[in-house]
Amino acid sequence: MSAGPSRAGRLVVVSNRVATPRQIATGGLASAMRAALSERGGLWFGWSGKIAEKAELHHRHEGGIDYATLDLTRADHDDYYAGFANRALWPLFHYRPDLVDYRRSHLEGYLRVNRLFAERLAAMLRPDDTVWVHDYHLIPLAAMLRGLGVRNRIGFFLHIPLPAAELLITLPRHRELIGALAAYDLVGLHTARDLRALETYFLHELGGALRPGGLLRAPDGRTFRAGVFPIGIDTAAVAQAAREAAALPEIQQFKDSLQGRALIIGVDRLDYSKGLPQRFEAYAQLLEREPALQRQVSFLQIAPPSRGAVPEYRRLRHELERSAGHINGKYATPDWAPIRYVNQSFPHAVLSGYYRTARVGLVTPLRDGMNLVAKEYVACQDPRDPGVLVLSRFAGAAQELDGALLVNPADTTEVAEALARALAMPLQERRKRWRAMMDVLERHDLGSWLDAFLDALYATHPARAGQRGGVSGSSQTRLAKRPLEAPSRRHE
């Protein structure tokens, strides 16, 4: 626990995805915030995950956390979540402008839901609450809260990459959207590259200024702090779970099924940002280049379906089914299947056993904000006989885990070579690389991430009323009102 600035009042976390204690949290944000809040208590506000006739608010208290979750109507879900958030912001921020499907009706829905969140949340806030908003679904939330008169400290954390300004400017109305970040007191990002992108954008696109001490100044005079806070995992707890997992019957059975073969593991939501088709191709190349490895290795890819309402995700699912079928058809023998491709999610207790069993953790996203799977894989290893992490240089985690074999995921030959090297790596080198990574994970765990962000947030002065161009002014009004006044065109 930090000895930083005083933390009086309640912590209110706001995120689109909320994970209650009994759900499997497939997604790093939900895993991390659940761990964070269960330690400190507080209120978690967000989408209930349900679609209903009207936006009803549900309250419950469980595991020391107060949950307030809101249902979404079908139209709100489709425009805000499956639409603007996941067909415009997600692909653009992951450097896939080719996949952006921008529609004005989606942006309107996005703003409508942000306003709904702001109104419902404002009614629940106490004067000394500190609000922590998460991710790209809710960028304009603080601007809208300020417009409703909320003066509390409000922080924001972006869990995904922030792309270079050249890409951001392709988003219609980017100035109002990205400019709305100035309504927060603190904006946190995973890497220095993301922070550079934010500073460059504010400087060159918005005409703002950089001020000493990590302060950014918007053209209307508002200032806010921005900083790099790489998210961590609960390293000690994850390592402990992995030690205990060996006793689970499903892990025993799984190990038996390998019949002594070396395991390569991948664990990812079924998302095009994770580079799965390229990963399958790299594995096929490995089998082709190193025939001696055939029947000696097994690749387990866990890929729980994600965002099935978005067509690009459905297409990816079909593509991977074809690819896994093709590779198995080409190389399998009656008693060996090269790929075990599983569209199912597993609780952390079981996953940690799979991670520990694997000789290689294969984490090759084309872009990723952080990638907690990479960190979990390392934390789950047996220190006496650790596996090797093969990691994309485009995951935020690569900035910290330099004991991994770093690869360009688009270069499938390079990935195949890294796999061969990982499988053949002597014990001494494996130990050295693992120790270097584990040191980082022990020093910068989930608790220290929370402390660092919250200390920085509590150290800000939420004297919003005194600032020129308060958010109840220009940018909030433009953002919230104009699209809602535009005629609703559902099928552009």
Ligand SMILES: O=P(O)(O)OC[C@H]1O[C@H](O[C@H]2O[C@H](CO)[C@@H](O)[C@H](O)[C@H]2O)[C@H](O)[C@@H](O)[C@@H]1O
């Ligand atoms: O809520 P979903 O649409 O089901 O998606 C799951 C989450 O995916 C993204 O996670 C990100 O956060 C991780 C933790 O910081 C990070 O390691 C990872 O690189 C990111 O992709 C998304 O940002 C979350 O909002 C989603 O809940």
Ligand SMILES: O=c1ccn([C@@H]2O[C@H](COP(=O)(O)OP(=O)(O)O)[C@@H](O)[C@H]2O)c(=O)[nH]1
């Ligand atoms: O079957 C699964 C698959 C994934 N996860 C968790 O989902 C998170 C994925 O986070 P990551 O940052 O790697 O990527 P994201 O899905 O958030 O983009 C990790 O904590 C995984 O352990 C899980 O609990 N069960």
